[in-house]
Amino acid sequence: MPDLRHLFRALRHRNFRRLFAGQTVSMVGTWLQQVAMGWLVYRLTGSALLLGVVAFCANVGILLFGTFAGVVADRVDRKLVEAGVMSASEATKAPVAKPAAKKKAPPKKRSPPLSQAKPSRKR
Secondary structure (H helix, E strand, O other): OHHHHOOHHHHHHHHHHHHHHHHHHHHHHHHHHHHHHHHHHHHOOOOOOHHHHHHHHHHHHHHHHHHHHHHHHHHHHHHHHHHHHHHHHHHHHHHHHHHHHHHOOOOOOOOOOOOOHHHHHHH
């Protein structure tokens, strides 16, 4: 059995612990955003097809540009890459946010209160 001290030895370094905690919070936020965006699209449209399109569009960039982005990240100034990535990320959210701000979601169907419910027939 491997020694657990060696498994987590990177966490001994303060900067790595900060990086690890920040990335954890960031990834949870990203997952929550993707779930919320899918939920919003499905709630507004009721279409499973559009829900799939949104999920595909959210991840197609990784598929298409992942390897090329690694090469660019190694050869270009970090701050310039970060500014470009953040700008592109925000630009992709705008087309979803604008229609969502205009359209109201349909109200939830609620069952009548128990006092108004029809009594069930006993057999």
